[in-house]
Structure formats: structure tokens, C-alpha cells
Amino acid sequence: MIMHWHILGAGSIGCLWAAHLVEAGHQVTLILRSKQRITAFNQQVTIEQGTETRHYPVQCQLADHPESIHHLLVTTKAYDVQSALSGLRSRLAQGAQLVLLHNGMGPQQWALQHCSQQQVWAATSTDGAWLRQPGHVVFAGQGETRLGRFDAPQDSSLATQLQGLALNIVADPVIEHSLWRKLAINCAINPLTALHDCRNGELASNPVWRAEMAELCQEIDSLLARLQLSLFTDGLLPVALQVARATGQNYSSMLQDVRHQRQTEIDYITGFLCQRASEAGLSAGKNEQLLHKLKKIC
Ligand code: PAF
Numbered sequence: 001m002i003m004h005w006h007i008l009g010a011g012s013i014g015c016l017w018a019a020h021l022v023e024a025g026h027q028v029t030l031i032l033r034s035k036q037r038i039t040a041f042n043q044q045v046t047i048e049q050g051t052e053t054r055h056y057p058v059q060c061q062l063a064d065h066p067e068s069i070h071h072l073l074v075t076t077k078a079y080d081v082q083s084a085l086s087g088l089r090s091r092l093a094q095g096a097q098l099v100l101l102h103n104g105m106g107p108q109q110w111a112l113q114h115c116s117q118q119q120v121w122a123a124t125s126t127d128g129a130w131l132r133q134p135g136h137v138v139f140a141g142q143g144e145t146r147l148g149r150f151d152a153p154q155d156s157s158l159a160t161q162l163q164g165l166a167l168n169i170v171a172d173p174v175i176e177h178s179l180w181r182k183l184a185i186n187c188a189i190n191p192l193t194a195l196h197d198c199r200n201g202e203l204a205s206n207p208v209w210r211a212e213m214a215e216l217c218q219e220i221d222s223l224l225a226r227l228q229l230s231l232f233t234d235g236l237l238p239v240a241l242q243v244a245r246a247t248g249q250n251y252s253s254m255l256q257d258v259r260h261q262r263q264t265e266i267d268y269i270t271g272f273l274c275q276r277a278s279e280a281g282l283s284a285g286k287n288e289q290l291l292h293k294l295k296k297i298c
Pocket of ligand 1: 185186187189190200243247251252253
């Protein structure tokens with residue numbers, strides 16, 4: 001079935017998806033924030049992968065365009081989702097498919113409450129991509145995108161409809177668990193790297209920082225247990241250490257935001273976790289300390 005997808009958030013992941021949707025025969029419209037951006041995109045996105053560079057035709061429009069939307073992929077930063085979606089609500093067709101693909105949690109629950117006439121899907125991805133310039137993406141490494149329906153977990157129809165894409169899309173019957181898993185790992189790594197201005201691997205090799213990480217993980221494990229989310233066989237710490245070592249030379253996304261003096265996603269990562277801990281009557285003192293320190297930095 002050929003679909004017309006609108007994409008909100010034309011960063012690296014948004015453009016990567018735009019290209020793959022077009023390649024699979026779908027129609028794509030990017031929703032951009034200004035006429036200057038529309039001119040800069042010149043009706044195309046470019047993907048560079050290895051030695052190959054390919055261009056894909058897309059349409060571009062502003063959010064106030066009257067066209068109705070039946071399939072919407074949201075790839076903005078977590079802190080932009082709510083206002084961006086609010087601006088498009090009147091354009092969303094009844095029963096439209098809404099896919100949220102971003103770091104952190106909070107906007108998925110918001111969408112569930114506020115977009116009750118639409119299907120709310122959530123996704124989490126390990127694809128590696130970065131922007132060389134607006135609309136030009138370097139696809140550095142294919143990962144996996146887990147996709148599931150947030151408001152009706154057993155529905156896997158969208159992953160099936162998107163099987164023609166050359167992205168590794170996996171239907172996830174309990175996407176909320178995958179989002180929590182990623183959030184827990186992000187909570188254990190990202191704020192500490194941002195605070196100590198270090199590579200991911202240094203958290204595992206520096207005994208003081210590793211001990212801080214262990215404290216965070218203990219609080220997160222207690223919350224997951226209270227929420228009856230059994231996500232890590234031997235607790236979070238071994239998994240978080242493994243991810244920190246496997247991505248040892250990288251600077252986390254949060255540290256990169258701090259270095260570039262951009263807003264971080266801390267409210268939707270550690271902030272979401274602390275909120276849930278407080279609702280559950282649990283103390284998450286170490287995570288809260290980090291949340292406050294990070295909010296002072298950026
Ligand atoms: O956010 C990131 O940079 C990555 O997801 C990481 C650091 C590997 C895990 O928190």
C-alpha cells in the first residue's frame with residue numbers, strides 16, 4: 001500500500017526515514033519551520049552511505065498548510081514534540097497513524113491523552129546517522145528500529161506495512177518496555193558523561209564515576225521493580241557498563257548538547273524517571289541530584 005507520510009523534524013533521523021520511504025515508493029512531505037528552510041531543502045534529501053550518495057525527491061511545506069495528514073512521523077527532540085504536535089492537531093485525520101521516534105519518554109503518554117482520535121505508535125532506534133548539512137545525511141551504521149502501537153500493544157500492522165523499507169524495522173508488541181529499557185540505559189550514562197565531560201567508556205574505567213553509575217542503577221532498578229518492569233536479568237548496571245564500553249570512544253548525545261550549548265533532553269530522560277519515582281513514593285536522590293545539576297548547566 002502506497003502511503004503519504006508527513007515528517008515533522010527534518011534532522012538526521014527524519015531525513016533518513018524520508019529517503020527510505022521515498023525509495024520504497026511512498027510519498028513524503030517534510031514539515032519545515034520557515035520558508036528559508038524550504039528553500040534550503042530544495043525539494044530533496046540526500047543520503048550518503050559509504051562511497052554512495054543518492055538524492056530523493058520530497059515535498060516541503062509549513063505547519064499551517066491546509067493539507068490533511070494521514071501518516072505522521074515525529075522525529076523532533078523530545079522537548080519539541082508537544083508544541084509541534086499541538087500546532088498540527090487540526091490537520092490530523094481521524095484514525096491517522098502518528099509515530100513518535102525520539103529519545104526519552106513523556107511525549108508518548110501526552111500523545112495518548114491528547115490525540116485520542118488517532119493511532120499512537122512509538123519507536124526507538126539504534127540507527128547511526130548525522131547531518132552534513134540541512135537535508136544531507138550521512139548514514140553511518142544500520143541498527144534496529146523497534147516499532148509498536150502505544151495505545152493497542154498487540155497491533156503490529158504498521159511494521160508490516162513498512163517492511164518494504166531498507167531499514168531494519170522490528171514489530172514490538174510491548175514498545176513501552178523497549179522505551180523504558182533505552183531510558184534506563186540513557187539515565188545511567190548520559191547525565192554522568194555530560195557532567196564529567198567524558199567519553200562513554202570513561203564511566204566504566206574510572207572507579208569513582210563507575211561507583212556513581214552503580215548508585216544511579218540501584219535507584220533505577222528499585223523503580224523498575226516497583227513498576228513490575230522486569231527488563232534486565234542481572235539488573236541495569238552490567239548492561240549499562242556494557243553499552244558504555246561498546247560505545248567507549250563516543251561522546252553521548254547529552255554531552256554533545258551541553259558542549260554545543262543546546263537544550264538537553266534531561267527532562268525527558270532523568271526527569272521522567274524522577275517523576276515516576278516520586279509518583280511511586282520511591283526516593284531517587286542520586287538521579288534527582290544529577291537532574292538539578294544538569295538543568296543548571298544547560
Ligand atoms: O544517547 C546516547 O548517546 C546513546 O544512546 C548512549 C550514550 C549509547 C546510551 O545512553
